[in-house]
Structure formats: structure tokens, C-alpha cells
Amino acid sequence: NAGVTQTPKFQVLKTGQSMTLQCAQDMNHNSMYWYRQDPGMGLRLIYYSASEGTTDKGEVPNGYNVSRLNKREFSLRLESAAPSQTSVYFCASSEWSGDLSGEQYFGPGTRLTVT
Amino acid sequence: DQQVKQNSPSLSVQEGRISILNCDYTNSMFDYFLWYKKYPAEGPTFLISISSIKDKNEDGRFTVFLNKSAKHLSLHIVPSQPGDSAVYFCAASARGNNDMRFGAGTRLTVK
Numbered sequence: 504n505a506g507v508t509q510t511p512k513f514q515v516l517k518t519g520q521s522m523t524l525q526c527a528q529d530m531n532h533n534s535m536y537w538y539r540q541d542p543g544m545g546l547r548l549i550y551y552s553a554s555e556g557t558t559d560k561g562e563v564p565n566g567y568n569v570s571r572l573n574k575r576e577f578s579l580r581l582e583s584a585a586p587s588q589t590s591v592y593f594c595a596s597s598e599w600s601g602d603l604s605g606e607q608y609f610g611p612g613t614r615l616t617v618t
Numbered sequence: 619d620q621q622v623k624q625n626s627p628s629l630s631v632q633e634g635r636i637s638i639l640n641c642d643y644t645n646s647m648f649d650y651f652l653w654y655k656k657y658p659a660e661g662p663t664f665l666i667s668i669s670s671i672k673d674k675n676e677d678g679r680f681t682v683f684l685n686k687s688a689k690h691l692s693l694h695i696v697p698s699q700p701g702d703s704a705v706y707f708c709a710a711s712a713r714g715n716n717d718m719r720f721g722a723g724t725r726l727t728v729k
């Protein structure tokens with residue numbers, strides 16, 4: 504089992520360019536998440552998908568869109584990248600009972616630089 | 619508004635001694651707490667969790683303590699080993715809510 508995979512591992516964008524970060528999990532989890540990690544800020548939730556067909560905003564959704572393509576895949580899109588979006592992006596998945604979220608399993612991250 | 623706070627950015631401990639990492643939270647609705655460990659260039663990995671109905675949970679060398687009245691939890695690692703050197707994140711969520719909040723992390727160095 505690969506767990507949670509993310510592509511690409513590294514990306515450099517110019518201001519105004521767009522890109523999509525891909526994430527896939529093979530653990531049959533129903534919930535998936537996108538976080539960004541910035542120095543001194545920990546991990547901040549961008550968007551999450553509690554189950555296939557649903558998405559919700561997290562703590563810092565502005566400038567991002569997401570798509571839950573199927574149960575396995577959850578993508579994050581930056582329509583017009585800004586330098587403030589320079590960060591490390593993590594995708595995660597978990598089993599959601601409808602009551603409490605189980606522990607989340609994280610991918611290796613995508614390091615994005617916007618110049 | 620950081621609802622989960624880890625006020626110590628770093629901690630250095632001698633091998634074999636106890637490491638104590640602290641975490642405070644402000645949202646009284648949080649009732650499930652987790653600790654994650656992160657090595658450089660890797661994603662965080664789950665370490666241990668505790669629900670609000672307990673005040674202690676142990677797993678081998680790792681013990682998490684929860685003080686609900688103080689809105690405080692701590693992670694104890696005994697004995698500390700060099701391989702424990704990593705960044706530790708505290709996280710919290712509320713029942714019925716899929717939104718998990720993380721602290722800023724504490725970098726533990728075991729020498």
C-alpha cells in the first residue's frame with residue numbers, strides 16, 4: 504500500500520500562473536484534507552472533504568479550489584498563484600465515522616514557491 | 619486566531635531522560651486530541667491520541683495527559699531516544715466536526 508501520494512513534490516510558479524496539486528489515497532478512507540504548513544504557523548486546514556461528493560472550507564480557503572474526483576482522489580487548485588501561497592502543502596486522509604475523525608494519514612508534501 | 623497553542627518552539631533533552639511537550643487549547647468544544655511527529659521532508663505521522671473522557675493514555679514510551687479544566691495537554695516520552703528528534707504537533711477536533719486544528723509545533727532534539 505502506498506498510503507497517501509502527492510504530486511508534484513516540488514513546483515515553482517510565477518505570480519498569476521495556475522496549477523493543480525494532486526492527491527490520492529489507497530486506504531479506502533472517506534475523508535480527505537488539504538493543509539498548508541508555514542514557519543511558526545503549524546498546519547492550517549485549507550479545504551476538506553468529509554465524503555465523496557462533499558467539500559467544505561477550512562481555516563484558510565481563500566485563493567484555492569478543490570475537487571473530490573472520486574473516493575480516492577482530492578485535488579487542490581490555485582487559479583492565480585500569489586507569493587503568499589508559497590508554502591508546503593500536505594494532503595491527508597482519515598476514516599470519518601460521522602462523529603469523530605480518526606487519525607489522519609499524511610502524504611509527503613508538495614513544496615510550492617511562487618515568485 | 620490560534621485555537622491550539624504550543625508555546626515552546628524547541629526543546630532539548632538528554633538521551634534517556636524524560637521529554638515533556640506541552641499544548642494549550644482555547645476552544646472548549648474540542649474533545650479529541652492527537653499528537654503527530656514529523657521528520658524533515660516527510661508528512662506528519664500519528665503518534666497517540668486521547669479523548670476527553672480520559673485524562674491519560676499510554677502507548678509504550680509515550681503518554682499523553684489531558685487536563686480539561688486547564689485546557690492543557692502534555693506528551694511525555696520516557697526514556698527519550700535520539701530517534702525521537704523531530705517536530706511534534708498537537709492537534710484537536712470537536713465531536714461532529716471534521717475540522718482539525720493544529721498547533722505550531724515543538725522541535726525536540728534528543729542528544
